[in-house]
Amino acid sequence: MKTWNVEDVMTKAVVSVRQDASYRSVVDLLVSHRFSAVPVVDDFQRVTGVVSEADLLRKIEYAGNEEPRLFEGRRRRGERGKALAGIAADLMSSPPVVVLADTPIVAAARLMDTEEVKRLPVIDDLGRLIGIVSRGDLLKVHLRPDDEILQDIEGGVLRAFFADESKTVTVEVAEGVVTLSGRVDRRTTADLAVRLTRQVAGVVEVAGKLDYDLDDTTHVVPGSITY
Template identity: 35%
Template sequence: MLARDVMTRDVVTVGPETSVRDIARQLVTSRISAVPVVDDGGQLVGLVSEGDLMRRPETGAERHPSWWLRLLAEPETSARDYVKSHGLSARDVMTRDVVTIAEDASLEDVATLLEGHRIKRVPVIRDGKIVGIVSRANLLHGLVARGPVKAPSLDDRALRDALDKAVAETGIRKEFINIVVNDGVVRLWGAVETNAEKQALRVAAEGTPGVTGVEDHVGVLPQMVRAVIWAE
């Protein structure tokens, strides 16, 4: 299996000028822990994670080093930390040196990269533009789907593309779900807002020509989370 086979394709992104408040709201409503930052041309320029928003004066969690640590710190480091904690836009707080992978990266290589860099997710890049994202959860989905099959066939990838189109017709917010196809079997993961959407997703999978089976692991978002989404 390759990164393209398990990645989440409908990636939530923000622009460099997106406010920190809007980014925090996006992380909460989309139930994600990081969001890629792309420029007007769609090129990946950074990543904002929950960790980047931890030490903020608004939350009372801003770090206040002792006076002697301030004396020892390099001016550039202090200035960078200040921008990180007080910046108002993605451009100010984002991590710029983002680790990325290609679509044809093996799951073993992805796992090694996540472990080696101690990160939870990695953007998938084609010609400098983000086409997906692979998280630790996506790797687990691939592990479950893999079974005794060595790799998905080209037919499986065609099924995934066809199913993406079918799901788009249902009107479901696809950023909450992930689809893995292996040996003709579709495995659905993630969450939807209502039972009707859960049923529509299953019907779309079952009705896609070539699908030999559907395993539904999709949950329904709690009312409290749906209220936050609808308020957007």
């Protein structure tokens, strides 16, 4: 069963800025491309940070208010510093939240949620920028055709893990919703088939019912599992 990684959905034609890029040039870039953030790279294309709209807005937020407050916290001091910054190296948030190309899309989605970011620069083993992945890119997996999802379930799940039951289970896919029907030997087999099917890229929901001959979780026979 194929595991979809970041490299399967990322955008490879990525726009970046150098560390010495001016404030105005970064603003122009974000506005012209309708980006909300852009990665910052060094001379070796290694990602050193990310400049976002929020970073750039500090100059407006603190305009005319350059004097620090008494007992000002670290975060506000950092924001005030960005308000006075003129180049990307001083504007950017660092260290950047990045992801490797072979990271599973599930892990990438969790990282975005944890770090509260909308996109992640994609790097190679040397830290060099090779792409960008956004929330929208991760959703591309749910645009897979139903016939491709069907092939993955039949070949990557049933024939790969349940060779004996592959001929007794029927699979139907409609707009990403999978229906499994038929009969297997054990309840644990039915449970595992459902769990593995849910992991196939593009599956929105698993619906239906699988009958089983032996409930090996309670030693009761026979039965069925509805999901």
